[in-house]
Amino acid sequence: MQAILFYLTAVVAILSAFFVMKCRNPINSALNLVTTFLCLAVFYVMLESPFMAAVQIMVYAGAIMVLIIFVIMLLNLGLTVKTRYTHGLAAGGILSVMVLFVANYFTRAGEATGTGGSVTSELIASYGHTELIGRAMFVDFLLPFEIASILLLVAIVGAVVLSKRKV
Amino acid sequence: MENLVQEAIQNVNMQAIMPSLVLCVFGMVLLMVSVFSKRGNTTHVAWLSIAALVITGFVTLSGWNNPQGGFADSVLFDNFATFFSMICIIAAGLTILMSDDYLKREGSPVGEYYPLILFTTAGAMWMASGTDLMTIFLGLEVLSISLYVLAGFFRDQTRSNEAGLKYFFLGAFSTGFLLYGVALLYGVTGTTKIQGIAAYVQANPDSAMNTMFIAGGLLLLVGFLFKIAAAPFHMWTPDVYQGAPTPITAFMSAGPKAAAFAALMRVTIVGLDGLQSELTSLFWVLAVLTMTVGNFIALSQKDLKRMLAYSSISHAGYAMVGLVAWNAVGLSAILFYMLVYTFMNMGAFAVLVLIGKKGEDNLTLDGVAGLGYKKPILGIALTIFLFSLMGLPPTAGFTAKFYIFAGAIKAGYIWLAVLGVLNSAVSLYYYLRIMVQMYFKDPEEDFAWVKINVPTAISIAISVVGVLYLGIVPGAVMNLAKLAGF
Amino acid sequence: MSASTEPPTNLIASSAQDIEGLLSLGLYALIATGLILILLLLARFLGQRTHSEAKDAPYESAVDPTGDARLREPVPFYLVAIFFIVFDVEAVFVVSWAVAYDLLGWAGFWQISFFIFILFLGLVYLWKMGGLEWGSQSARDQKRRIG
Numbered sequence: 001m002q003a004i005l006f007y008l009t010a011v012v013a014i015l016s017a018f019f020v021m022k023c024r025n026p027i028n029s030a031l032n033l034v035t036t037f038l039c040l041a042v043f044y045v046m047l048e049s050p051f052m053a054a055v056q057i058m059v060y061a062g063a064i065m066v067l068i069i070f071v072i073m074l075l076n077l078g079l080t081v082k083t084r085y086t087h088g089l090a091a092g093g094i095l096s097v098m099v100l101f102v103a104n105y106f107t108r109a110g111e112a113t114g115t116g117g118s119v120t121s122e123l124i125a126s127y128g129h130t131e132l133i134g135r136a137m138f139v140d141f142l143l144p145f146e147i148a149s150i151l152l153l154v155a156i157v158g159a160v161v162l163s164k165r166k167v
Numbered sequence: 168m169e170n171l172v173q174e175a176i177q178n179v180n181m182q183a184i185m186p187s188l189v190l191c192v193f194g195m196v197l198l199m200v201s202v203f204s205k206r207g208n209t210t211h212v213a214w215l216s217i218a219a220l221v222i223t224g225f226v227t228l229s230g231w232n233n234p235q236g237g238f239a240d241s242v243l244f245d246n247f248a249t250f251f252s253m254i255c256i257i258a259a260g261l262t263i264l265m266s267d268d269y270l271k272r273e274g275s276p277v278g279e280y281y282p283l284i285l286f287t288t289a290g291a292m293w294m295a296s297g298t299d300l301m302t303i304f305l306g307l308e309v310l311s312i313s314l315y316v317l318a319g320f321f322r323d324q325t326r327s328n329e330a331g332l333k334y335f336f337l338g339a340f341s342t343g344f345l346l347y348g349v350a351l352l353y354g355v356t357g358t359t360k361i362q363g364i365a366a367y368v369q370a371n372p373d374s375a376m377n378t379m380f381i382a383g384g385l386l387l388l389v390g391f392l393f394k395i396a397a398a399p400f401h402m403w404t405p406d407v408y409q410g411a412p413t414p415i416t417a418f419m420s421a422g423p424k425a426a427a428f429a430a431l432m433r434v435t436i437v438g439l440d441g442l443q444s445e446l447t448s449l450f451w452v453l454a455v456l457t458m459t460v461g462n463f464i465a466l467s468q469k470d471l472k473r474m475l476a477y478s479s480i481s482h483a484g485y486a487m488v489g490l491v492a493w494n495a496v497g498l499s500a501i502l503f504y505m506l507v508y509t510f511m512n513m514g515a516f517a518v519l520v521l522i523g524k525k526g527e528d529n530l531t532l533d534g535v536a537g538l539g540y541k542k543p544i545l546g547i548a549l550t551i552f553l554f555s556l557m558g559l560p561p562t563a564g565f566t567a568k569f570y571i572f573a574g575a576i577k578a579g580y581i582w583l584a585v586l587g588v589l590n591s592a593v594s595l596y597y598y599l600r601i602m603v604q605m606y607f608k609d610p611e612e613d614f615a616w617v618k619i620n621v622p623t624a625i626s627i628a629i630s631v632v633g634v635l636y637l638g639i640v641p642g643a644v645m646n647l648a649k650l651a652g653f
Numbered sequence: 654m655s656a657s658t659e660p661p662t663n664l665i666a667s668s669a670q671d672i673e674g675l676l677s678l679g680l681y682a683l684i685a686t687g688l689i690l691i692l693l694l695l696a697r698f699l700g701q702r703t704h705s706e707a708k709d710a711p712y713e714s715a716v717d718p719t720g721d722a723r724l725r726e727p728v729p730f731y732l733v734a735i736f737f738i739v740f741d742v743e744a745v746f747v748v749s750w751a752v753a754y755d756l757l758g759w760a761g762f763w764q765i766s767f768f769i770f771i772l773f774l775g776l777v778y779l780w781k782m783g784g785l786e787w788g789s790q791s792a793r794d795q796k797r798r799i800g
Binding site for chain 3 (some may be wrong): 001004047055058059062063064066070071073074076088097126130131133134137138142145146148149150152153155156157159160163164
Binding site (some may be wrong): 147153 | 312
């Protein structure tokens with residue numbers, strides 16, 4: 001049952017990712033990207049990580065897509081992109097297939113579960129996934145978490161400095 | 168789970184992050200100060216940030232010989248971190264000193280410039296003191312994002328825009344590699360702590376054969392090698408160094424490079440110690456490649472900032488020789504080298520800041536013709552810095568290279584030392600070209616626009632004193648560097 | 654996919670339930686797509702179709718459209734999108750604290766307060782810098798002079 005759902009979602013994810021590349025209109029590509037993000041959210045749910053799924057939808061399918069679409073509209077690529085860009089397509093395709101095989105080789109050759117983490121399905125069932133994330137964030141990764149706030153502050157300052165002047 | 172509160176409180180150790188915390192608080196205060204003061208006037212922000220750096224320097228130094236760890240082992244402020252933090256603080260201080268008049272000349276006095284430099288320095292500190300890959304990654308991100316903004320700071324100059332954009336795109340890719348590496352290592356070892364990875368390598372001596380582990384480790388190294396501008400990840404350096412505001416170029420070549428070296432050293436020496444033989448052969452090739460590429464491309468450069476960019480690549484190559492040696496001498500030599508490089512390179516850039524016209528189109532080989540006669544003091548200062556970059560006694564460049572190559576010879580890498588010395592000989596050519604222009608060419612211009620302002624003069628003076636002091640009596644600082652090694 | 658916590662005796666029953674659920678899901682999906690297809694096809698074959706220049710225009714019985722439909726977005730949109738991302742991420746972090754607040758106690762409260770405070774400074778900064786202001790510079794100056 002889960003396997004069927006996984007393969008169905010995976011097919012949709014890969015197809016929509018392919019159409020992100022293939023679509024002529026950047027807005028269509030962006031909408032296909034949303035589909036890919038939604039499929040990833042489904043994967044997170046299947047991995048017992050509902051919080052990550054919510055983040056995936058809120059931050060990626062929501063906020064980041066808004067930014068991407070605004071940038072597409074800001075650049076106004078509409079007509080220029082339609083003159084199709086084809087040279088190097090075959091080489092790029094061959095290269096990406098080769099990279100795919102290499103990545104496949106690497107991931108299959110290693111032991112992905114060399115060391116099990118401390119968070120198991122039983123633990124998730126008894127405490128709840130989001131509570132565990134909160135715990136990890138505020139106990140184990142407190143310092144990186146607080147650094148992230150500085151990072152977001154720097155991002156705000158950078159965006160204002162680079163795009164707003166003489167106000 | 169129940170005693171979570173106690174656990175959380177136990178983990179907090181403010182001592183371990185005090186220097187970066189002080190710096191961040193000052194950065195936020197200065198951000199507010201610059202917002203609420205009149206636009207276009209930034210001198211007071213510059214001096215306040217100098218004060219912030221001095222205070223942070225004292226706080227950092229007070230932690231010497233008193234290693235403090237905390238936050239569930241995600242940070243360890245030991246002597247190693249103290250030494251590298253001091254390098255970054257010195258680099259930031261020199262940058263700010265030479266910035267104020269430069270910004271006024273280029274017509275972009277915006278107060279956010281200084282808080283961004285402070286945040287960059289704080290990020291560098293987290294990179295130097297992080298013992299968890301997540302801390303290192305977030306420190307790197309704070310550092311990088313501030314630098315992207317600073318590199319593209321002059322919005323109306325095409326070259327600065329290009330520098331910012333290029334640095335951003337390539338930097339984002341390298342960060343992606345780094346994060347992918349962290350993820351793969353986490354998948355193999357089940358931890359992001361450097362100690363945990365070391366324990367895994369100890370327990371599994373065959374991890375050098377585990378392809379997923381290798382892929383993770385290599386991707387991680389790519390991220391760091393990008394930041395230290397080692398070949399073949401150096402492509403961004405010339406364009407970004409040329410286009411960025413000159414004080415920022417100076418800062419990039421010293422502070423963030425030192426921080427990336429710190430993170431690279433901690434990850435490899437502590438975390439991947441079990442893979443020494445594999446890593447040293449990798450670094451051997453990379454070190455030779457980096458210094459050769461840097462030096463040989465620098466030979467044909469006409470633009471001084473671009474030439475110094477390639478020279479910066481080659482110096483990263485020299486410093487990597489210490490990593491190949493993998494012994495106490497070589498590692499403490501890297502610390503010493505980074506300090507020396509901060510002084511000599513930032514001094515050279517400070518001179519360029521002074522002699523540049525608005526827009527800096529005159530910072531070429533022909534542009535400095537006759538500088539030695541028209542502005543003798545600047546000429547002598549630049550000569551000292553160039554001597555040091557060449558590695559000639561009695562300057563610090565010589566002692567730094569001496570320690571580096573001594574470490575390599577002690578570890579049995581005689582050929583590497585020979586190649587390094589040959590590379591230094593090649594580099595003589597392009598550094599000497601600048602000096603020939605300065606002293607043996609008739610001046611085409613009278614350099615009347617050069618007005619020596621006090622802060623930049625102070626930064627040049629500090630650099631000269633640093634280069635000469637570390638060159639003539641290197642013992643005391645070298646001892647500190649030895650204490651700071653692992 | 655995931656380790657089931659249920660004892661093995663329940664596995665058969667649960668998989669039977671699963672198949673039943675899957676079947677009803679598949680049937681529902683089939684009916685939904687089938688209905689849409691039938692409606693579209695019926696409309697296509699039964700309805701009459703006429704073509705004329707006026708009918709093919711984007712806005713029938715309105716002003717003739719001129720120029721390109723794709724207008725350049727002004728930069729403030731982009732800024733707002735960036736701020737949206739930043740504060741969206743902040744919200745996500747706050748949620749991760751909120752669900753575990755009873756476990757984390759006051760220590761967690763001060764930690765998240767520090768986090769929110771830093772981003773509040775960011776908000777003050779961008780507000781003061783005019784990151785949220787709209788319209789052209791001259792129009793705003795005029796407004797200020799009048800008001």
